[in-house]
Amino acid sequence: MAIISRPLFVYLQRPDSGDWVTVGRYKMDTAGEGHFMYAPSYVDAGLTWAIDPVNLPFLPGADVIAPRYQGLHDVLRDACPDAWGQALLRREHNLPADAPPLQYLLKSSNLDRWGALAVGAGAKPPEAQVNAPGLPQLNEVVEELTALAERRPPVRPKIRARLVQTASVGGARPKATVRDDKGQFWLVKPEIGTDAANIPLLEHVCQHWGAASGLNFAATVFHPAAGGRNAVRILRFDRSDRRRYMCVSAASLLQAEYPGLLQTDRWSYPRLAEELRLTGAPVEDRIELFGRMVFNAVCGNDDDHVRNHAIVYRSEERRWRLAPAFDVVPNPVETPGRLHMQLATGRFDISRDTVLADAHRFGFDHRAEATRYLDTLLERIAAAFDGAAAPLDHEWKQMLYERLIHNLAVLRTQSD
Incomplete structure (x- = not known):
């Protein structure tokens, strides 16, 4: 200790x-x-x-x-x-x-x-500082991230020193922050040798797919062969120019230590919706969370754990809001039948019954309203697929399409 x-x-x-x-x-x-x-x-x-x-x-x-x-x-x-x-x-x-x-x-x-x-260590607060590489250095950043991930000596020692100095952002994959000429900050994540697929491209496609379905997903840009590797950059919602915004993870909101003890009773979309209500977020944020839960079920993103959701404080509204969706990546190996977080109390399985079981906790007035929203959202997700999946090659587009058709059928079917 x-x-x-x-x-x-x-x-x-x-x-x-x-x-x-x-x-x-x-x-x-x-x-x-x-x-x-x-x-x-x-x-x-x-x-x-x-x-x-x-x-x-x-x-x-x-x-x-x-x-x-x-x-x-x-x-x-x-x-x-x-x-x-x-x-x-x-x-x-x-x-x-x-x-x-x-x-x-x-x-x-x-x-x-x-x-x-x-x-x-001092009672006086620090001066605000920025130390992110510029977007024109993206290739060099990806090259150095790859060397770090593979435990190779520095390719660019100055970039290496900066990446180690700013190793404060979460997640398991190699990543770094770059700043564009508009003062916006982006997370850059390259593919790694152990990837079962082109994960940066799959993330980019899913983020655009979610946004095209009418949900609030973080913006992304795909960079093919940047610094020798494919990479995706994701717009950070916790900062802009020299301003940093208060954020709290869903792990904190749900009092669910992650990673740590398997507190699966606390990994829950309905409980997170309740916390959104208690923190003062508007009802549309709870409905948005419901939509993301459905989207994750459709695309097969079963890495939807409690550190992949967050709230951010909006000063102009004087309240906490659900942060844009991030780290939405479909399982590249198999079509999952359950998500990482509960879709209803005690239930992780992907089904229409499960999705609608606790719908009232997401702000719907009655089950019929939730049912209409679900069916409309499924139509939007289906309609947005072709445009979002356009960057994929035929094999991966077909894989995601077959998953889409399978999960649409699951979520449109009422159990006996």
Whole structure:
């Protein structure tokens, strides 16, 4: 267990002005318990944004103990890297394979954290910084990511140093952030040698397919043979120019440690819809979530785990909203019969009965309304397929088409 004797200060880029403020302090005691408290200066300034509306609601003076992640609060775990970033930090800092999440929070840089939080040893917040390579360097970034993934020496040492320094973004695949000339930030993910298919192209196709079906999916661009590998770049919803936006993962909202104990009772679309309601998101976000659940069932994306959903704070609306869909990739090996998250209470199986069983929790007034929405959405998904799948070769287009036809039949059929 990593014990820190001094407080670790947590900073927030204000949603309204973009100024950095000290929002609170974190400390781990000698018993290994993590404590968070909102900073008196934050309270005195009249600021009231909760950095995690479920686990750290704004309660001035409250000392909140972290119940998960070996003493690290959920939203601070959100600010840590996942598998890919953790692997880079283990290599760079010689960390053990079982290093606690706190170590990754401390070792990762504030330059590219997910969301609007940063951490540091001083009470004064940092200056906002940007250290992402520019879009014209995309080929070099992909080339270096490939070398990193294959554990080869640096091809471009300066790019390598920057990628290791900004290893704070989640996910298991090699990835890096690039910035375009409009100030937008994009995640770049190249294919790797162990891929069973052209995963970057499949992700690009599915993201466009979802958007063409009328759902809120993150924008993507496919780059064939960039730096010697196919790659996809995905627009980041947690930042724009020098502004970073508060985000909380579905894992945090559902109080579901991931990866970790198999808390499958908490991996649930209906429960996530309830959390959206409780955090103040409008009903259309719950219906959007229902639509994404259906789309994942149709395309066969069974990697829809609780870190692949999130909320983002919209300052202009003064409320949390469901973030755009991301990491939607169809299973390239088989057509799954179940999803990673429950479609209804206790049920992971893909069927019409399951999809509609808890429809009221997504904001529909009655089952008939949910049924009409489901049938209309299935028609939109079917109609959008040909255009979205155009970049695929015949074999992969046929595979996804056959899956589409199979799953449409499953979701249109009522069980006896």
